[in-house]
Structures are given as structure tokens and as C-alpha cells.
Amino acid sequence: QNPAPGRLLSSVSIPSINLTTLTFANGTRVLLKPTDFKNDEVLLSGYREGGSNAYPVTDGLNADFAASLDGITGLGAFTPNDLPKVLAGKSLSINAGLSASADEFSARASAADLESLLQLLYLQFTDVRRDPDLFEAFSGKVKPLLAASGNNPNTAFADFYNRQLYADHPRSAVLPTQAQMDALDFERAYAINREHFGNANGFTFVLVGAFDLEQATALVTAYIGGLPSD
Helix, strand or coil, X not given: CCCCCCCEEEEEEEHHXXXXXXXXXXXXXXXXXXXXXXXXXXXXXXXXXXXXXXCCHHHHHHHHHHCCHHHHCCECCECCCHHHHHCCCCXXXXXXXXXXXXXXXXXXXXXXXXXXXXXXXXXXXXXXXXXXXXXXXXXXXXXXXXHHHHHCHXXXXXXHHHHHHCCCCHHHCXXXXXXHHHHCCHHHHHHHHHHHHCCCCCCEEEXXXXXXXXXXXXXXXXXCCCCCCX
């Protein structure tokens, strides 16, 4: 079922650079720029101040994996194994991320799959799967790899270099601590995900590429303008 279109507050065009900015009542803003560099590609990015630095150092792994829950537990009714089957024949990808100070999205799709891409974005905000069992299976595989990562000379050197550069600040470490691995927990990771990607207020999205402005405006009004917001 498609979301109800959001309420458009303003539409401002700058013809000289072929840019249209839409502002919605849910606090999102979308910049649309049709281009002819490639005739079958659209790129979408999203940004909002936020990120993982607001959390204790012990939450480092929970914050790292919070943005990747779609690939660990899935979206909507679809597990990570189901999603490629559902999307078979489509050309698209989307990634959510938490940097130190920002909430981010990066995505690309063929021109024909723009709506499918926006549907996935909508699910990122509204229906990340709650599946502790899948997360537990994931963490059971990743913890031994993290514990052994210090045996890699490149990783060990990067950790040493960062610690020296930043005077051994706890956020400078590349290698996770045992406390961070012990704190890795589905409910905590899920809560962090919802804090950052369950509310679209303040996000700016930029859509560029091979699309029709009128059609794209209708799609983003529904799938971005209709995102949940507090």
C-alpha cells in the first residue's frame, strides 16, 4: 500500500541551474536536479546532523550496526535473503549510515526503478524487521572476527596510529574493545536505529539523474513527504 502523500509547503525553482527544492510539512527537504550525464541512472543522497557520537563509547558496535539492520534482519516482511528475490530484475541499492556526526543515506537506481528505490527508503523509516534471532546469528559470526581483527597488521597499525594521533581518545580506536563486544545487543541496536531512522524530520535529500521532474515530484511527495516525523 502506497503512503499518503505528504503536505508540500513550498516549491522553489532555480532555472539557471535546473534545480527545484521541495519543502514538506514533515520537516524534510528534497532537492531535484534532472541531468543528462547518464540516460539510465538516478542517485539519491540524504543527510541530517546526528550520528553516533551522542552515545557512550561502549555503544560503539551497537551504533555501527544500527544503520545496517536492513541487511541483518531485513525490511517489512522480507528477510535479507528474501529481499534479493523480491528485487530480482531491478537495478538499485540503498545504504543507511551513521557517521560520527551525521545520519546519512546513499542510493542509486536505474531510471525505471526510482519508485522501487523510494519504496525501500520508506521501509527504512517505517518497517525495519524486529528479528532478534537473525541478529543473534549475525553477532555470533561477527564477534570472533572482530576479536581476531587485531591480528591483521594493517588493522593493528591503523588502531595504533589513531590512538597516537588523538592522544588515546577512546573514540579514536579502530579495534573494538571487549566491553563493546559484550554490549552488542539487538534491542539496543534497534533502539538506536529507530532514534535516527524512525523520524525523518530535518533530513535533506538530493535526487539527481535521468528522471522526469513532474513524475519524480509526485513520487518524492508520497515516499519522502509522507515519511513519519515527530
